[in-house]
Amino acid sequence: MNMNLTKTITAWASAAMLCSVMFSTSAVAQGTSKLTDPEIASVAVTANQVDISYAEVAQKKSKNADVLKFAQTMSNDHKAIIAKAAALCKKLGVTPKDNSVSKKLNSDAAKTRKMLNSKSGEAFNKAYIDNEVAYHKAVISVVEGVLVPQAQNAELKQLLQSVVPALKEHLMHAEMVQKEFTK
Numbered sequence: 001m002n003m004n005l006t007k008t009i010t011a012w013a014s015a016a017m018l019c020s021v022m023f024s025t026s027a028v029a030q031g032t033s034k035l036t037d038p039e040i041a042s043v044a045v046t047a048n049q050v051d052i053s054y055a056e057v058a059q060k061k062s063k064n065a066d067v068l069k070f071a072q073t074m075s076n077d078h079k080a081i082i083a084k085a086a087a088l089c090k091k092l093g094v095t096p097k098d099n100s101v102s103k104k105l106n107s108d109a110a111k112t113r114k115m116l117n118s119k120s121g122e123a124f125n126k127a128y129i130d131n132e133v134a135y136h137k138a139v140i141s142v143v144e145g146v147l148v149p150q151a152q153n154a155e156l157k158q159l160l161q162s163v164v165p166a167l168k169e170h171l172m173h174a175e176m177v178q179k180e181f182t183k
Contacts, residue, residue, distance in 0.1 A: 035099065035150050042096035043105065043147060044085050044160065047139050048078040050109040054131065057116045064125045066177045070132070074170065081163055088159055101142075126181040133178055136171040140164065 035043065051074050058071035089096060112131055119127050143160055151157040 035101065035146070036097065037092075037151060037153050037156050038094050038097035039099040039101070040147050040151050040156065040160070041085060041089050041094055042098055042102045043142070044163075045082055045096055046102040046105045047142075048082045048085070050105055051132075051135065051139075052078045052082075053109060053113060054116065054128065054135070057113055058124075058128045061116070061120065061124050062128065064180075066180060067125045067128060070129070070173060070177050073173065074132070077166060077170065081166070084159060088155055092153060092155065094153075094156075122181065129174055129178045129181060132174040133171065136167055136174060140167050140171065143167065 055071040055074040055078075058067055059075070062068055062071070088094075116124065116127055116131065143164055148157055148160045148164075151160055
């Protein structure tokens with residue numbers, strides 16, 4: 001098969017999978033009945049854990065300095081968000097409760113990690129950063145459109161609102177790195 005055709009097919013397949021993850025995450029969250037605060041806490045923690053897991057794959061597979069720096073930022077920042085969420089849950093006496101949205105996030109993440117692990121070199125770097133762009137867009141959409149509006153506890157709502165600027169900053173950073181792989 002022609003090398004350019006192979007690259008094109010691989011790029012389209014990766015894009016299709018990333019779009020599927022982005023839209024399925026949003027669709028599941030919006031199609032779900034109202035989430036309780038413990039379920040919202042679970043979704044928030046799960047979304048952060050998922051991105052940490054992607055960063056761990058990148059830290060093992062990539063040799064690109066920009067990708068490695070981005071992955072380290074994702075790992076550090078999302079661990080910090082989980083720590084804030086855990087502290088708030090402890091303060092409020094809330095135990096995060098698994099639900100259809102958090103289960104879907106984990107299921108989609110397993111597929112994405114498998115896809116990422118199947119790639120190497122520049123193909124991996126591009127797939128990882130493309131996923132980060134799509135994932136952050138989806139998470140921002142779900143936080144702003146589902147989690148914040150459905151949160152009942154004012155402190156939980158405030159925590160969710162307070163992480164949106166960091167998520168948007170992550171998205172901008174990912175898009176900046178992404179430009180390196182679209183040349």
